[in-house]
Amino acid sequence: RTLHDRDFIEIVNGRAELRPEADIDALPEDVRQLVVSRLDRLSDSARSLLWSAAILEADFTVEALAALSETSDLDAIRLLVEELVSAQIIQEVERGIHDFRHGMTQRVIYETLSRMQRMKLHRLAVNFYRQQPRSIPQTMALAFHLTRCGLLPQAVEVVVQAAETAEAEQDIDGAIELYRHALALFPDEKSIHQHLERLQALRESALQPGE
Numbered sequence: 001r002t003l004h005d006r007d008f009i010e011i012v013n014g015r016a017e018l019r020p021e022a023d024i025d026a027l028p029e030d031v032r033q034l035v036v037s038r039l040d041r042l043s044d045s046a047r048s049l050l051w052s053a054a055i056l057e058a059d060f061t062v063e064a065l066a067a068l069s070e071t072s073d074l075d076a077i078r079l080l081v082e083e084l085v086s087a088q089i090i091q092e093v094e095r096g097i098h099d100f101r102h103g104m105t106q107r108v109i110y111e112t113l114s115r116m117q118r119m120k121l122h123r124l125a126v127n128f129y130r131q132q133p134r135s136i137p138q139t140m141a142l143a144f145h146l147t148r149c150g151l152l153p154q155a156v157e158v159v160v161q162a163a164e165t166a167e168a169e170q171d172i173d174g175a176i177e178l179y180r181h182a183l184a185l186f187p188d189e190k191s192i193h194q195h196l197e198r199l200q201a202l203r204e205s206a207l208q209p210g211e
Contacts, residue, residue, distance in 0.1 A: 054109040055121040067128035122148040
């Protein structure tokens, strides 16, 4: 409750998560140590896998974890995932997809990584998502990791290309959804606002009686 009162955490979908603007370094040391102490009980391999999971943030698969761990041994990754689930650090949110039980844990782990480690893992994530069948979640994941690599123009291009493809296929709602998600990643990108406004006007026009 103290953390909530001091605006360190917020409740999202019934789960305590660290606020995006919260200063990790300002967390009470006993809270940070509690997270670290839980990780110390894990095997070395499981702790290493958590670095990859922290980079992916949420809704990660065994395949994505394997790609960031630079291994093709999916069975070994599955065993490590089971260890992390048993330790109640991550949980299966739907079949084959896992997430951190507490967003605070993900943020603390992420902040323990050096800038070089983060960049390497984000680049591996970019390579992984470039090879996946394109969908809205996959597109936004790719754009997110490109952004974290400092490649904002490429991230914007990925979203715009996916939205243009959706529009060409008459999937206006899908294109709008892509641009809405994109605003969360790059809210100051004027071109995204312009594309979104144009598509929303197009949809409203199509819904007018007699059109």
